[in-house]
Amino acid sequence: MKPIQILIADDHTMVREGVRKLIEIQADMEMVGEAADGVEVLTLVRSLKPDLLVLDINMPKMSGFEVIGLALESAPELAIVILSMYETEGYAHKVFQAGAKGYVLKAAPSHHLLTAIRSVQRGEYYLSPKMRSSVMTSYLGGCRQEEPARGGYEELSERERQVFQLLVQGNSTAEIAEILFISSKTVEKHRANIIKKIGISQPVQMVKYAIRIGVLDPETWCG
Numbered sequence: 001m002k003p004i005q006i007l008i009a010d011d012h013t014m015v016r017e018g019v020r021k022l023i024e025i026q027a028d029m030e031m032v033g034e035a036a037d038g039v040e041v042l043t044l045v046r047s048l049k050p051d052l053l054v055l056d057i058n059m060p061k062m063s064g065f066e067v068i069g070l071a072l073e074s075a076p077e078l079a080i081v082i083l084s085m086y087e088t089e090g091y092a093h094k095v096f097q098a099g100a101k102g103y104v105l106k107a108a109p110s111h112h113l114l115t116a117i118r119s120v121q122r123g124e125y126y127l128s129p130k131m132r133s134s135v136m137t138s139y140l141g142g143c144r145q146e147e148p149a150r151g152g153y154e155e156l157s158e159r160e161r162q163v164f165q166l167l168v169q170g171n172s173t174a175e176i177a178e179i180l181f182i183s184s185k186t187v188e189k190h191r192a193n194i195i196k197k198i199g200i201s202q203p204v205q206m207v208k209y210a211i212r213i214g215v216l217d218p219e220t221w222c223g
Contacts, residue, residue: 003030004121007050009041009067010083011060015106019054019083022110029117038062045071045078052079052121054113055100057091068098079120083113089204092131096202102126123188124173125203152198153213160197161215163190168210 008019016034023029033048035041037060057064081102082095092103102116105128116126166176177184195201210216
């Protein structure tokens with residue numbers, strides 16, 4: 001199987017070196033280039049045509065937020081994982097809206113980045129575990145006082161509800177397939193139906209929705 005072709009973009013040389021060394025020892029990954037600023041990222045995306053971009057938010061010449069949109073315009077199939085120091089919900093929400101599929105904290109263990117790369121390359125979303133906890137904790141202030149609006153959740157079939165529960169708990173497609181004894185293709189079909197019925201596709205918003213309607217207990221899950 002062809003290794004995942006990866007471009008790393010960060011203005012700190014030490015960060016790029018660390019990611020490069022990590023990727024070089026992975027049999028299923030290959031580092032194809034490095035960029036130190038936003039303009040260089042776009043140039044390399046067009047010339048190298050990588051499968052996946054690991055991108056910092058704070059970049060010289062052009063921010064990571066701008067890079068996401070422009071990179072996807074020239075390479076719609078490009079998978080993007082954000083490697084960030086920011087543990088705030090706003091940043092995660094903004095990059096997912098822009099088109100990134102993964103958000104990993106720089107302070108996280110290195111295997112989190114590897115998991116994110118593999119998950120995103122499979123077409124899944126990935127949110128750093130610490131960020132999942134942060135997102136839910138920040139949301140607790142008001143969600144339990146609101147009248148639950150179950151909306152499209154009531155339209156889900158029993159199997160779709162099982163898949164939804166596992167999704168918001170942070171399980172990947174492969175993990176859900178194994179838990180429910182179904183194929184990954186079937187899981188993806190259920191995921192598509194869930195998104196259509198509840199009208200939410202972004203992982204952060206899906207978690208918020210699950211908390212609001214009482215399907216996900218943040219205190220139990222975060223613990």
